[in-house]
């Protein structure tokens with residue numbers, strides 16, 4: 001930081017890409033730091049998306065994203081076994097509504113077979129409706145791909161970052177990179193100097209995994225060969241009542257430009273519909289719009305006719321960090337030691353674990369020595385999901401630790417012990433707790449649990465209640481009373 | 494007085510279990526005991542009994558129930574004294590997480606761990622929750638500083654922190670009105686209360702005592718149309734609405750503030766009701782009940798804001814007394830009164846509770862009107878009964894006492910409740 005320490009690798013950005021890379025590097029004897037702008041990791045694009053580990057048959061094997069998709073899919077499943085975030089192998093049903101689409105989806109299936117995707121099947125209309133009875137009667141047939149999964153992307157990324165930290169990586173949050181010093185003309189091998197708003201970091205290698213802002217970071221390094229054009233996707237979550245209306249991810253037959261509107265179950269049992277795809281100028285524009293909703297629901301009803309706007313319980317929008325080349329931009333640059341992992345649009349989440357392995361290889365090619373640790377631990381204790389356990393197991397936990405019998409969040413049944421565990425793994429804001437444990441995500445939207453969470457956050461960090469934030473600097477929740485003179489009512493009441 | 498006396502050991506079977514120790518629960522527990530039920534358990538998730546009353550440090554409570562004007566915590570205390578005189582097991586810091594249809598109750602508390610017990614009857618008195626931003630879909634950014642009025646009340650009154658320095662309040666529900674005054678007294682600038690409807694949704698006395706007396710503007714037929722701020726709220730936009738409640742964006746204006754409080758209504762906390770698969774009334778959001786507040790599952794009763802949203806704690810105590818007494822009767826295996834008359838909301842009536850009446854006992858019918866009538870109004874209970882009142886407004890619950898005599902000859906009928914201006918009646 002402020003000292004002369006030289007890190008082997010500095011990773012800029014704590015999204016899916018940065019976090020999986022940090023963990024992949026943690027198996028070697030290396031000094032690695034991950035610098036994240038936001039208060040916690042996974043608060044960027046990796047938080048607001050469809051949360052699908054794609055089946056891997058869609059993207060062409062001629063593109064980098066197409067190559068990384070399937071190994072990435074396998075990577076997430078392995079990480080799920082090792083770290084225990086929510087992931088459900090629900091499979092994908094790719095639906096054709098006319099004869100032309102039947103041909104197209106079979107082409108996609110064949111592409112999948114060529115890529116080595118196991119288990120795909122061509123389904124008749126009857127077979128399709130048998131599996132998904134709420135689909136439109138218009139369906140002509142479908143492709144079944146058992147490899148697709150849904151997961152909690154933020155929980156996954158947060159646990160992967162935590163696993164990296166357990167194995168020695170420094171995770172530095174609220175570190176917005178604002179500049180990279182020009183190369184030293186005298187000594188081209190000198191480490192790169194990366195400046196954040198508060199600190200200075202020096203690294204032999206710098207990996208640019210800054211998502212939407214990867215073009216700015218590249219500029220800092222003097223690399224000016226691409227632009228990130230944010231492409232907005234709006235997503236709508238439906239009432240739990242509709243849970244089960246579809247049990248797999250329902251895909252329409254894609255158009256040449258987009259995968260289209262999906263209807264899918266989430267890991268938490270709600271139904272999600274979306275996303276839209278609209279290029280926007282503003283990298284902070286995560287507003288949802290009426291046109292977006294109209295488009296999503298019109299399209300979704302073509303697949304599942306009973307879906308309605310009336311059932312929306314939550315909505316959000318994410319921005320895909322699309323590069324002007326349309327593919328991932330991964331590799332070394334003209335600036336020595338500066339490596340890009342940019343333009344990571346969909347299926348970037350899916351591809352991340354494989355991209356991390358690729359980046360490790362690239363770093364090795366560029367001269368990073370990879371000396372494996374003898375005692376690297378790929379696993380970490382899985383977070384307890386108390387509300388999913390049978391009563392006897394809950395009782396056993398509560399006997400061991402009474403904090404398992406202290407509910408913090410009524411709507412989602414989250415206990416004090418789970419909240420404390422999330423804080424031990426790095427959560428230090430209300431949103432951080434929410435995305436890790438689901439406190440405050442239920443019907444009352446935090447009306448009951450906010451105070452309990454604030455108390456625990458304050459106690460855990462040794463800070464005062466007004467210092468507790470929603471998601472870092474500037475997002476305070478309450479303030480101290482002032483010694484204001486007391487205003488009185490006109491009539492003294 | 495120590496009011497968190499935990500029972501030394503929990504029984505494995507109770508006659509009556511009351512979930513929630515707000516005014517409804519406190520009153521139901523006493524009534525069940527007075528009815529002769531012996532083993533009574535009252536459970537609350539908070540460290541102290543009293544429910545939401547504990548954060549309502551203003552006065553105006555108890556005029557009916559205790560014949561004195563007291564604050565919320567004082568009201569809770571008075572109600573709790575009645576419980577303590579009786580032999581009721583009170584368990585605080587405890588959640589009821591599950592109840593099965595055969596009335597097996599699962600409890601969680603850090604002191605007692607996780608346990609299950611059986612109960613003869615159950616009174617659900619879990620209160621209400623506040624509607625949130627998600628419920629009304631305010632467009633815009635998602636900064637910190639948007640909070641429900643009830644949560645703000647808890648922060649200020651129970652914990653001593655302020656929700657911000659410059660606040661706007663959306664919705665003119667009672668909690669919002671009370672908080673406008675509270676925050677002003679705490680030195681927070683309250684820039685205005687904005688209400689979508691053409692009339693305030695809180696009690697008239699609160700509009701006068703909390704807004705007018707403090708020169709806080711109330712903007713009717715106006716709503717929040719945008720929220721700005723990446724980190725903390727910086728600015729909101731408000732706009733008048735037309736007759737169809739559609740915002741007129743061309744007439745919007747901005748207000749600089751750091752806080753937006755939402756007082757946009759309460760919804761019965763139907764979590765247990767849903768688990769028990771009780772029939773719910775879409776108009777109230779709470780269970781469908783008989784004249785003794787028994788739900789569609791025999792032995793399960795509902796009382797307080799979890800049945801329908803009340804404007805006064807005093808009404809809650811009274812209604813819950815009927816629920817508690819009947820829960821006691823059921824636990825002791827006594828005869829249930831016949832439920833032989835059905836009531837439904839009619840003209841200008843938003844909802845009616847209870848949903849059935851008995852020709853065997855006296856009961857109170859409570860309802861709310863949809864539109865205010867600021868003149869003589871005739872209330873009808875089908876052809877069984879009518880009564881003239883001076884005015885009716887949506888924020889104020891209307892009640893009618895119904896004796897068995899009035900229902901004579903109406904067994905098997907459905908009675909419609911109407912609230913009609915007297916002049917329209919006569920024409």
Ligand SMILES: Cc1cc2nc3c(=O)[nH]c(=O)nc-3n(C[C@H](O)[C@H](O)[C@H](O)COP(=O)(O)OP(=O)(O)OC[C@H]3O[C@@H](n4cnc5c(N)ncnc54)[C@H](O)[C@@H]3O)c2cc1C
Nearest residue numbers: 013015016017037044045046050052177211233318348350
């Ligand atoms: C609506 C939508 C749906 C999607 N659905 C899917 C899907 O179902 N499956 C799938 O595989 N993919 C999906 N994607 C794509 C996927 O979300 C992204 O490809 C992936 O999350 C990108 O990860 P990342 O790590 O590159 O970016 P990010 O998660 O954005 O990480 C970059 C990080 O860098 C940080 N950062 C930025 N600037 C700086 C700076 N100056 N200093 C320090 N840190 C900085 C950011 O704060 C951020 O945390 C979807 C995308 C969207 C928008």
